[in-house]
Amino acid sequence: MVQSDPALESRGLRPLRIAIFGFGTVGSSVARIVAECKPEGLQLTHVFNRNVARKRADWAGPSVVWSEDADAVLASDADVIVELMGGLDPAGGFIRRALEAGKSVVTANKKLIAFHGVELERLAARHGGHLKYGAAVAGGIPxxxxxxxxxxxxxxxxxxxxxxxxxxxxxxxxxxxxxxxxxxxxxxxxxxxxxxxxxxxxxxxxxxxxxxxxxxxxxxxxxxxxxxxxxxxxxxxxxxxxxxxxxxxxxxxxxxxxxxxxxxxxxxxxxxxxxxxxxxxxxxxxxxxxxxxxxxxxxxxxxGAGGHPTAVAVVSDLVALAHGSRRVEIPSQKAKVEAEFDVPHYIRFLVNDRPGIVHEITGALARESINIRAIVQKAGYPANALPFVVTVEPCKSSALQRALASIRTMDCLLEPPLDLQMLE
Amino acid sequence: MVQSDPALESRGLRPLRIAIFGFGTVGSSVARIVAECKPEGLQLTHVFNRNVARKRADWAGPSVVWSEDADAVLASDADVIVELMGGLDPAGGFIRRALEAGKSVVTANKKLIAFHGVELERLAARHGGHLKYGAAVAGGIPxxxxxxxxxxxxxxxxxxxxxxxxxxxxxxxxxxxxxxxxxxxxxxxxxxxxxxxxxxxxxxxxxxxxxxxxxxxxxxxxxxxxxxxxxxxxxxxxxxxxxxxxxxxxxxxxxxxxxxxxxxxxxxxxxxxxxxxxxxxxxxxxxxxxxxxxxxxxxxxxxGAGGHPTAVAVVSDLVALAHGSRRVEIPSQKAKVEAEFDVPHYIRFLVNDRPGIVHEITGALARESINIRAIVQKAGYPANALPFVVTVEPCKSSALQRALASIRTMDCLLEPPLDLQMLE
Missing domain, CATH: 3.30.360.10 (Dihydrodipicolinate Reductase; domain 2)
Known part of the structure; x- marks a missing residue:
């Protein structure tokens, strides 16, 4: 039986009915926090999971419906679907159907939000629901x-x-x-x-x-x-x-x-x-x-991860929804990722040593106008499998890649050089 | 002339009209960000300051009314008062009058919010306005x-x-x-x-x-x-x-x-x-x-401070208000600050050296069951003005203060010992 919250009812509100989709580590942490802290305005009413019988948890409260029938839960009187299944399918389909039915959705699904977030936010706005995903990035860190x-x-x-x-x-x-x-x-x-x-x-x-x-x-x-x-x-x-x-x-x-x-x-x-x-x-x-x-x-x-920290972010989104807080939706513009960082790089070589190697490498870098910052070679490695490092001043990746393409043809390399960005 | 924002008008919204009270470093930074970034839904319409003539800034836009008449600005069609004067008076009075008139208030005034925040939030709720103070703690850090x-x-x-x-x-x-x-x-x-x-x-x-x-x-x-x-x-x-x-x-x-x-x-x-x-x-x-x-x-x-970082927090509060975001108002309870930390302490003495000092100090600490962690005395100080340090294992401040009261009677002390908490 769904119980009412007198504090909210006196303000003309009723608790948000919550259905969790996916009762793994994060899902059960969400239920645990709701059961222990009883945040004002939240009520767990449904849990959907495959083979739900093995998931059933009495501590979650007597009013929870445990179901392996997603259609039935989507058609229920739950106000918010908490999607914690992850991945694009079938999570995306459930979310779309919930939003189309005017429900709100809270999700930790970074992949789905990264690829389809804009579309899903528009869908939510069109049907009067809300989409929140505070747990999708850096879990428990707000x-x-x-x-x-x-x-x-x-x-x-x-x-x-x-x-x-x-x-x-x-x-x-x-x-x-x-x-x-x-x-x-x-x-x-x-x-x-x-x-x-x-x-x-x-x-x-x-x-x-x-x-x-x-x-x-x-x-x-x-x-x-x-x-x-x-x-x-x-x-x-x-x-x-x-x-x-x-x-x-x-x-x-x-x-x-x-x-x-x-x-x-x-x-x-x-x-x-x-x-x-x-x-x-x-x-x-x-x-x-x-x-x-x-x-x-x-x-x-x-x-950033783990059941409890991620669940804190999910429950916080639910509390915000229950208190009528709305996302601040700043308009965004489509953009291509096509600019390059101009940053220093670390390049590690593994060579069968012979005279002239550094000369050839520095020549290839100089032809691309890349300045050397340091050359480091530690003692104690065998000459026939010698690792050493060149760091370079800030340069575009494209210039570095051209230099490395030329360097990669050198006969002494035992494997392709490893180039890493350096953060300054 | 107050201009409209077509993007908002198409959604049935009009820009929030903003009146800044106090055009110092933070106030002018707020105006600067609004002028440069033109956040959707915000319009600076009034600036109140004493001797406002010396504050007038053309870059803030032609539609801004510069005024030294607080009553007139409070009676204007501004939707939000941004209070950046600080202190309890007259800032508190202006905020109360704005809230009573159903306006919203954004403030960076930590003192006022610390002492009167609960009362002011209730006042805002009663009159349908909102009170936001994201800049009151740690300025630009959200x-x-x-x-x-x-x-x-x-x-x-x-x-x-x-x-x-x-x-x-x-x-x-x-x-x-x-x-x-x-x-x-x-x-x-x-x-x-x-x-x-x-x-x-x-x-x-x-x-x-x-x-x-x-x-x-x-x-x-x-x-x-x-x-x-x-x-x-x-x-x-x-x-x-x-x-x-x-x-x-x-x-x-x-x-x-x-x-x-x-x-x-x-x-x-x-x-x-x-x-x-x-x-x-x-x-x-x-x-x-x-x-x-x-x-x-x-x-x-x-x-945490400075004009621009604090202004970012103020403008963010304004943007949130313009987008219909509401504070998540979790109920709080009155409480007394009467518990004690149980933490390690650093105690520094300055003494005119003589035999038996450490013996007496450690005796006073032992009588309060306080365990010594370390005694540190560096070389190079004169015997007649000798600083040395005792650190103690976690203890209640009350026990430590009793021990120090007894220690303070020692004839060799040149000044009262300094006790500091240690963070673990």
Missing amino acids: VIPGVEQGLAGDRIEKIEGILNGTCNFILSKMDAGAEYAPVLAEAQAKGYAEADPTEDVGGFDARAKLAILMRLAMRVEVDPDEIVPRPITEVTAVDFSYARDLGCTIRQVARAQKTNGNVAATVGPTLIDLHSPMAWSRGTENMVILSGHYGGDVVFSGH | VIPGVEQGLAGDRIEKIEGILNGTCNFILSKMDAGAEYAPVLAEAQAKGYAEADPTEDVGGFDARAKLAILMRLAMRVEVDPDEIVPRPITEVTAVDFSYARDLGCTIRQVARAQKTNGNVAATVGPTLIDLHSPMAWSRGTENMVILSGHYGGDVVFSGH
Whole structure:
């Protein structure tokens, strides 16, 4: 039986009826917070999940309908669908149907919002419902509400983020000496990484989040596929060793920049200065730095993933809906990701040593007018598998790629050189 | 002439007419951002200031009425009063009259909101207007929107903040070797400190901001006067030297804690670990760490003061109002600040050396069951004016104060011992 909330009723409101789609870690955390904290104006009425019998939780309250019939829940009197299934299908279809029926939707689905957010927001507006997705970027860290409600008065020109906790966990462990394969296995055992880790380590997850932030903060609608991510699997122990000699560490960084309307965006392993805020984030933590034309840098950090932090963002969206708060929908414009960053780079070579190698490499860089910043070669490596590093002053990726295309033809290279952006 | 915004008119809305009260640094920054960025739905129509002739700025647009007649502006067709005069009077009176007339108010006035926020919010609700004060805490850092919109789903149990840029500037400079008086003079010359710096260095400004955060994040309404601030002027160069030996630095920290409904809150100079996030904030930067029962720690940092960052928060509030976004008003309860922190302390003595001093001090601490963590005495100080430090394991302030009352009677003390909380 659906119970009423006297405090709300006296104000002429009735509780929002909530249906959770997907009762995994985050879904059960949402139900747990609602059951424990009893936020004013929220009532969990339905849970949809496949094989729902094994999910049933008495603590969620006697009035919850547990169902494996999505159609029935979509046709019910629930006011809000909380979509926590992830992926484009069937989550997208359920969301569209809920919005078309005039319901509101709260979701943590970054992929769906990155690719279809604009369309879904229009659908919601057309049918009088609301679409909220505060949990889609950086989970428990209120970056999306902060941007929408607290930075709408600024003009955000730059975004830098550690947006994927799995990659940050793996790279911080590798920084401390671990190898990629066992750390990935540990992350999988702890539930930080999926059985197929491609979305995370390949950079696709961070790219979706970056595209969402670009729309909300920079007000540009980009096709996420235009941001080509670099996987963190390219980075090896030797790179952490050289990075440290350069006063840096390596993290997966998502960054975007808007200069005179030109948009640049990349995702991939990046050298960051050990004294920069980015290096503060440990383990699965996330961090976002937004640089505004008027307000300067604003840093957000905290737990970007996990059941409870993500559930906090979902419940906060629900509380905001229950209190009649609306999203601040700043118009955005379509844009192409076609500008280039002009940043310093780290290039690591692995060669079978012979005379003239540095001469040839520096020649190829000079032909593209790329200035060398440092050449670092540590002792202790064998001459027939010698890693060494060249860092270069800020240059366009296109110029660097032309130089690397020429360098790649050198007979002494045991593998293609690894080039990483450096964050300044 | 008031001009209309076609984009809004097509949606049946007209721009919000804005009257700025107080055209100083922040007020003119607000006008500047509105003039340059032309946020959809905002129109500056009035500026009130004493001797307004010297403030008149043509770039603000031809439709602005410049006035030194507050009554006339309050009686005008402005929809929103932006109060940037500060202080309780006459700002409070203007805000009350605006709200009673059904207008909305955006303010950066932390003192007024800390002491009268609840009453003013009720007044706004009664007359159908809105009261927003995103700029009142940490200026350009969206802590208030982040708490209201993104953390309402959590139960915030702890707040730690560097909330006063002036103190952070002074203490970071002292940490680098400067003396208090010349640094204060520099801060005053740069516009970071007032001619009378008491509000800032005495901790009253940070206390007001802490009280506001406690209401929004912990949902407790406290009388700011119950939080007795400690001034940063108690700290000397020798304390920075000893702090560094302990792996710490000193900053003005505002902290609050809610445990089983018991509320503790303090503001004052505090030892912070050099590896803690708090030590990241430099110069006039602010930082807030909120610890949630479900989501863990969330860190916000950036520029907490200055014309432009504060103006970003004000304009963001205006944009949110123009887009129909409402505050998420979570009910709060009245509470007394009467609980005590159970934290480690740093105690610095200045003595005319003689045998038995440490024995007597440790005896006084032992009688209150306070455990010593470390005793540090650096070489190089004269025996007749010898500073040394005792740090103690977590204890209640009341126990420590009893021990110190007994210690203060010792004949060898050249000044009362300085006790500072340590942040762990």
